[in-house]
Amino acid sequence: DAGVTQSPTHLIKTRGQQVTLRCSPKSGHDTVSWYQQALGQGPQFIFQYYEEEERQRGNFPDRFSGHQFPNYSSELNVNALLLGDSALYLCASSLIWDPLRETQYFGPGTRLLVL
């Protein structure tokens, strides 16, 4: 049973560029959440997708956008990259209709460095 997978594992970009990160949820899960973890800090919630729609959003600017595909996989897009966007980006998957029994499972993360 495949867990949550993310690609790429590492990425280096320059300021002003755009980046796309990808996530495939754990088998059987239908909800994907994205978190940003800056160095030395706890993860911060970016947004959550279910049924191909953004359901909740954290305090992140519109430069951060996402998408969920019919197979439940998801993309996180960040436009006009800033140095401060350098972080570990974590994807978590869960099952929306049984929230009291399922935990959120985290993927290995994508480490983004903006120069």
Place this chain on the structure above:
Amino acid sequence: ELKVEQNPLFLSMQEGKNYTIYCNYSTTSDRLYWYRQDPGKSLESLFVLLSNGAVKQEGRLMASLDTKARLSTLHITAAVHDLSATYFCAVEIIKAAGNKLTFGGGTRVLVKP
């Protein structure tokens, strides 16, 4: 706005001794999680606590939840070097729109021989 605070931020432990990490949160929540993170790695789920008085134990780690005090503790018994890592608590609030985790700032644990 939900706030989650952990203390201490850093804990230097001696092998064989007992220690406690505290996690306070500001509003009623549905679930509380404890995660472990090794340097450069993702989050490893340790415990999920659902109700007041819940206690879970795995090896040298024991987590408890007091929803009335909005406090969870992670107790480490007879620390060993392998427990060196950063530990995060996270509070989950489940709404019709979905569920999200709010994390504490983490406690960096270093176990010295």
